[in-house]
Amino acid sequence: MPEALYQIEDLSFVYGPVKAIDGLSLEIAPGLFHGIVGPNGCGKTTLLDLMVGTRRPAGGRVRLAGRDLHEYPRLELARRVALVPQEFALNFPFSVEETVLMGRHPHIPRFASPRAKDLEAVEAALEAMGVTELKAKRFGELSGGEKQRVALARALAQDAPILLLDEPTSHLDVNHALAVLATAERLVRREGRTVVAVMHDLNLAAAFCDRVIFLRRGRLHAEGPTGQALTTESLREVFGVSARVEWDDFAGARVVVFQKPGGAA
Numbered sequence: 561m562p563e564a565l566y567q568i569e570d571l572s573f574v575y576g577p578v579k580a581i582d583g584l585s586l587e588i589a590p591g592l593f594h595g596i597v598g599p600n601g602c603g604k605t606t607l608l609d610l611m612v613g614t615r616r617p618a619g620g621r622v623r624l625a626g627r628d629l630h631e632y633p634r635l636e637l638a639r640r641v642a643l644v645p646q647e648f649a650l651n652f653p654f655s656v657e658e659t660v661l662m663g664r665h666p667h668i669p670r671f672a673s674p675r676a677k678d679l680e681a682v683e684a685a686l687e688a689m690g691v692t693e694l695k696a697k698r699f700g701e702l703s704g705g706e707k708q709r710v711a712l713a714r715a716l717a718q719d720a721p722i723l724l725l726d727e728p729t730s731h732l733d734v735n736h737a738l739a740v741l742a743t744a745e746r747l748v749r750r751e752g753r754t755v756v757a758v759m760h761d762l763n764l765a766a767a768f769c770d771r772v773i774f775l776r777r778g779r780l781h782a783e784g785p786t787g788q789a790l791t792t793e794s795l796r797e798v799f800g801v802s803a804r805v806e807w808d809d810f811a812g813a814r815v816v817v818f819q820k821p822g823g824a825a
Contacts, residue, residue, distance in 0.1 A: 565590040565722070565754055566611060571620035573606050580606040582778035583620070593748045594756045595769035595786070598798055603778040604758040605646060608724045611756070612643040638666035642720040646727050648711035650699050656710050657695035660685055663717035685716035688743055690736070704731040712740060723747065725757040729764065737761075741768045766790055766805070767813035774798050787814065 566588035573581040581603045588594060596604050609615040610622055613629050622629040624640065632640070642663070650659065663685070664678040674682075686692040689709040694702065699710060708731045715723060723744065729737035745768050747753040759765045765772060765786070772789045774781040776798050782789050795803045795816065802819035 563590075564588060565625060567623040567626075568611075569620050569623070571607075571610060571622065572618045573603075573610060573615060574618050579778050581610065581617070584775075584778065584780050585620075586773065586780055586783060588754070588756060589771070590754045591748065591752045592754060592770040593745055593768055594754070594771050594773060595765040596756065596758045596773045596775060597760070597762060597765055598775035598781070602775040604775055605726055607775070608643065608726050608756070608758060612641050612724055613637055614643070635666050638718070638720070640720055641722045641724060642715040642718040643724045644711050644715045644726060644728055646730065648707060648714075653698045653700060655695065656691060656697055656699055656702070657682065657686070659699045659710055660695075660713045660717050663714040663719075666718065681717045681719060685713040688716055689713040690739065705733065705736060708732060709736065709740070712743075716743075721753050723753060723755045725755065727758050727760060729759075729761065737764065744768070762790070762795070762816045763811075766816060767811060790814065790816070 564587035568584060568586040571581050571584045572579065584603070584607070596607065598604055606615065610617055613632070616630065624632070629637070660682045661674060661678070664674060664681060668674055668678060683692070686695055689712050691706065691709050691713055694706060694710070699707065702710065708728070712728060725744065728740055728744070732740060741764060744755045744757065748755055759769070769786050771784060772786045773783045774789065774794055781798050782794050790805055792804055795801055795805070804817050805814055806817065808815045
């Protein structure tokens with residue numbers, strides 16, 4: 561595996577009396593598609609927040625490219641890391657195009673107007689997420705799935721080498737979910753970017769992720785290449801379910817087949 565891009569050491573974070581992250585140590589390699597999976601409340605979203613610097617750890621540290629995350633100036637960090645949160649809301653009636661243009665702010669000099677390359681990046685991001693026809697609409701008028709694709713377009717326009725995605729397909733139909741993950745995969749394969757995505761759909765994780773990170777109760781349970789880490793045993797230990805993982809020629813990927821509770825395998 562390549563030298564670590566992120567080095568996470570003995571990381572902890574608490575919400576009141578609750579330890580959301582509890583002594584977690586992990587390395588994230590560059591140029592790969594990493595999936596974070598685990599039960600609800602196991603610390604997945606909190607980990608992404610700590611990796612982008614929107615939260616500060618209660619203990620331990622996060623290093624990016626060998627440098628403590630809190631040492632990065634905000635603009636420099638925004639040029640390196642883009643986050644797509646679970647819920648993206650705006651308090652003002654910005655259009656879709658204006659919303660996506662916000663992703664270019666780390667690259668636009670203060671008090672300057674967007675340049676041609678900024679507008680080109682916005683158009684490319686709108687097209688990549690299939691929302692070009694929505695660009696004049698107000699963001700607040702969109703459906704949940706449309707908002708999610710616009711938030712992804714905003715992150716693409718940011719043009720950061722690291723993309724953190726928090727449940728990027730949660731509001732999307734299967735067609736758009738596959739398109740979004742295929743776009744993320746292309747960024748990894750063709751441009752060498754690093755994608756770290758919180759994912760609930762284990763079959764999508766199996767199909768797109770190079771490596772899978774299992775979290776359980778704020779701790780690292782397992783991590784490794786998808787074919788090695790995503791196993792019957794890990795699914796039982798982390799999720800408490802019976803399932804088998806097998807290769808499917810039609811899918812061109814591993815698939816997870818779950819046992820219905822109370823039913824036959």
